Amino acid sequence: MARAVTTNRVVISTAAAWLCGFLIFFPILWMVLASFKTELEAFAIPPSFLFFHWTTENYATVQERSDYLLHALNSIIIAGGSTIIAMLIAIPAAWSMAFSPTKRTKDLLLWMLSTKMMPPVGVLVPIYLIYRDLGLLDTRVGLTFILCLGNLPIVVWMLFTYFKEIPKDILEAARMDGATIGRELIYVLTPMAVPGLASTLLLNLILAWNEAFWTLNLSTLQAAPLTVFIASYSSPEGLFWAKLSAASTLAIAPILVLGWFSQRQLVRGLTFGAVK
Amino acid sequence: MATPLSLESVSQRGTAATGTRQTQGLARLLLAPAVGLLFIWMIVPLALTIYFSTLHYNLLDSESQQFVGLDNFRYFLTDPAFIASLQNTLVLVGSVLALTILLGIPLALLLDQPVLGRSIVRLMVIAPFFVMPTVSALVWKNLLMHPVSGLFAWIAKLFGATPIDWFNDAPLFAVILIVSWQWLPFATLILLTALQSLDEEQKEAAEMDGAGALSTFIYITVPHLARPITVVILIETIFLLTVFAEIFVTTGGGPGLQTTNIAFLIYSQALIQYDIGSASAGGLVAVVIANIVAFFLVRIVGRNLEA
Known part of the structure; x- marks a missing residue:
């Protein structure tokens, strides 16, 4: 051979x-x-x-020097909150497009994708002014909302590609056997949808955790997540490398672990299904 | 054709007509929140950006707002800072694309070989992608590229060379290296995924027919990689056009304008000089540039949807 x-x-x-x-x-x-x-x-x-x-x-000093736990909590709330809200909005949408497609479904999907292409810096000015006027600057609510919108297209896309793979024949078979819609959802669809839901959740958690445009521009102190907290080490003040390293290690460790779990879905999520 | 799912549990074919109508209504209802939110998200800020771009509007200059037509665009596009930052943007995007793809292809080919402990190697290769941009930028700047105490300086001295003062002598190149390190895993992973989907039998058939390793590579592997490479180029470009955090924490756009890209220029006009009108005009220029790339990406992804 x-x-x-x-x-x-x-x-x-x-x-x-x-x-x-x-x-x-x-x-x-x-x-x-x-x-x-x-x-x-x-x-x-x-x-x-x-x-x-x-x-x-x-x-130990990372916590004393600056309130590390506050920023970690901010990261958890903002990344977690924006991901969960995006999932709640995206699941019905992706579900309906995957199982009840119309002629316009493809255009709709591509349009959603195109909103992700808009460079955030193109709308920095209005968002900043709106946030200033509404008192949303440096608030967790404000950051959660903007990250949720930013990731929504990716969430819809990923869920759509997963839902589309659920064979519709199985649904028909279940119905033939007399399954009600409730049973169908619980015993047939949910088990098939869970892996897709989990990997979408994971990837978007990672993206939101590492987001560093809106977080840097719209938060300073109270709502600042870890991205902004680490950026505060950029102004040199004496010997601080070891502390910077400790703070950085803490900031990336949880997401590195999640990332390693989700590496297969990464390709699919970030290429919008163009490479599998 | 499978019948579309209806939550009303329309199982008999006889009621398919009403079922479809109900299903469609429900489908629209389920879609509405996502479509509505994204529509607002797309239209409102963009309309405001267009509106602000026609005003003389500086937050420091009281709150006086005056209609000035296209003056902001004239000012922004003829500003030497724009030319410099456009050039920096192009160099940054082009260099990172070249580095990640030229290194990503051999790396993906290598990882596609029989390698002991491949899953561990893959974890190591992919790790930089999960590091938040502010962390990777500061770790590279301080621990590796510092001209006196950085690891690179020590290695240079080991070989008797003069350490490079990265952020003074070659600031843009330093930023390029950092960003490339972050995106190399992405390119490698996508190319590797594509390689693994390459039909093993096809390669075997080619070898049976007497094709050497080189011609198998040129005539089978390379054409197979053309599409994933295109996807990598387009997606990376979308993200690389707006590299921000890495510049923000390392150089602040300097020295001079040497590392200012368009995203950073707009940021500094908006939130440092508070020149809302000019920053908005710049923002629209950035949108136009991104749209040119997006046009091609959307076409490729759309073609895939049909399959």
Whole structure:
């Protein structure tokens, strides 16, 4: 067989792949290491890779120096809230387009997609002024609302592609067997829809958690999520690298874990089903 | 054809006519909130942007608003800052696209090979995409690119070279590197997904027919990748046109205008100079540029919907 895989080839490709993976992951690893160093060691040249005095004091000072927990809570409320609201609005819409399509469904979907193409900076001015006049600047409600709108097209799209894959024949079969609509929903449709719902939820949670245009422009202190909190470290004030690293590690850890779970759905969600 | 789902549980074909009408009414009702919200979201701010763009309106200059026609556009488009930022935007988008695709293709091909522990390698490769932009920008700026204590400076010294002062000597390139690092996983993952959907039998058939590895690559793999590459280019472009946070926390657009892109220019006119009229005109220019890209992306995605 021409395609028999030789051991040599496996060894070489394994080594190359691990090297590439390590290089790409390195900045994150380096940041995590720095978060366990003292400020002096984090700044030291030559740098120490593993043999330094491991300490967790940075994680304690991050909370003292600035109210980390407040910003983490803001992130959870804003990302979680905007995702849940977007799901509640999108599920019926995607459901209706997938199961009861009309001639205009395709145009409608593409139009929704095109709203996502609008650069946020194009509407920064009116949104800022409206928020200023309504007292929504630096509020969780304001940020939740804008992130919800920003992600709504993606949520509808992802759900639509998942719902469309639920075979309609199964519904007919269930009806033939005399299932009522209630039973049909609970025993046939829900189990088939849950994986799609879960991955949509996960991906949009990630997108909302990392959103850094509206959060930077519309919040400063009270409602500031972690993106803005980390940005506050950009103004240098003495030795702060280890603390920056600790704060950053805390900010990305939960989402990195979620992200790793949702990596397969990522492609589908972000390419609007164009690549599967 | 399967019958459309009706929540009224119309199961008999006999009542299909009324069922369809009811279903359609219900379908519209279910669609209404999403369509309505997105419609408002699209129309209201855009209409306001157009309105503001015709006014002389500065938040610092009391609240006087005056109709000035197209003056803001003339001012914005002939501003040397616009030319510079347009150039920076194009360089940024072009370089990041080139880097992510040129590195993404070999990386995806590599990950498509038999690799021990591939799932772990894939996790490492994809990780940067999940790091929030403000974190990646600051970690790169301080821990890696710092001219004295950064890791790159130390490596340069190991080889006897002079460390580069990234954010002074090559600020735009530094931003490009950071953004490319964030988007490389995206390009790689999409290309890898496409490669894995490539029919293994097709490749085997080609090899049976005596095609070498190289010609299999050129005549089967490359054409198969054309579409995902197009998708990567279009989607990345949409996001890269409005890179903001990375510039905001590292350079603040400087030194001078060297790292100011259009998004950052509009931000600074709106929220630093409070020139509402000019920023609105700039915002519309950004919308037009994004729409040109969106036009092509929507066509590609639309074609896929038919399939």
